[in-house]
Amino acid sequence: MSDPAIELQLRAEPARLTVATRNRLRLSVTATNVTTEVIDPELHRAELRVNGKPSSAFSLAIGNGKRDPSWFALPPGESVSMTWSSLGDALFAEAGEYTLQLALDDREAEPVTVAVLADR
Numbered sequence: 001m002s003d004p005a006i007e008l009q010l011r012a013e014p015a016r017l018t019v020a021t022r023n024r025l026r027l028s029v030t031a032t033n034v035t036t037e038v039i040d041p042e043l044h045r046a047e048l049r050v051n052g053k054p055s056s057a058f059s060l061a062i063g064n065g066k067r068d069p070s071w072f073a074l075p076p077g078e079s080v081s082m083t084w085s086s087l088g089d090a091l092f093a094e095a096g097e098y099t100l101q102l103a104l105d106d107r108e109a110e111p112v113t114v115a116v117l118a119d120r
Contacts, residue, residue, distance in 0.1 A: 005077045007032045008109035009081075010048075010102040016115045017088065019095055025088030025114070029062065029102060030081035033074040041080065042104070049101040050091050051116045057090035078096070079105050 009030040017025060027048075031041040048058035061084050070080045092098055095118040102109040 003034050004107045005033065005039050006104070006107065007034055008102050008104060008107055009045070010100060010109040010112055012100055012112045015113065016117065017092070018117045018119050019092075020119045022088035022092050023086070024114060025091070026083055026085050027058075027087050027091075027100075028081060028083040029078050029109075031074065031080040033076055036076045038073050038075050041074050043071060043080075044077050046102060046104040048091075049103065050098055052099075052101075055087075055091055057087055061087060 009032075011028040011030075013026045013028075014024070029043065029046065031043055033039055033041065044063045046062055048055045062082075067082075068080065070078060071082075074080055091100075092114070095116050097109050097115045098116065100114065101111045
């Protein structure tokens with residue numbers, strides 16, 4: 001496996017929600033160029049796995065919308081990020097513990113866990 005051109009980071013806040021407050025999830029992706037050249041991190045190809053299964057809602061979100069030029073031409077040592085605040089309902093169908101894993105080719109971000117509690 002070759003050295004990765006980018007490092008990925010995934011954040012999910014808050015890490016504890018209820019079924020009724022799933023829409024408050026803020027999901028953030030950051031890519032950092034660890035090379036010495038400008039690269040296209042190709043983030044539109046990134047995949048979010050929720051408990052091991054690819055999320056089509058995330059694929060639509062990351063592949064569409066207006067983007068900063070650095071999203072496609074990331075200078076050396078720089079980072080680009082984006083946050084979505086409308087994916088909670090689509091990612092978490094019911095109460096439970098969810099592991100989120102961001103992957104792009106052979107690169108993976110540290111997984112994050114989100115707990116969705118049942119409403120009382």
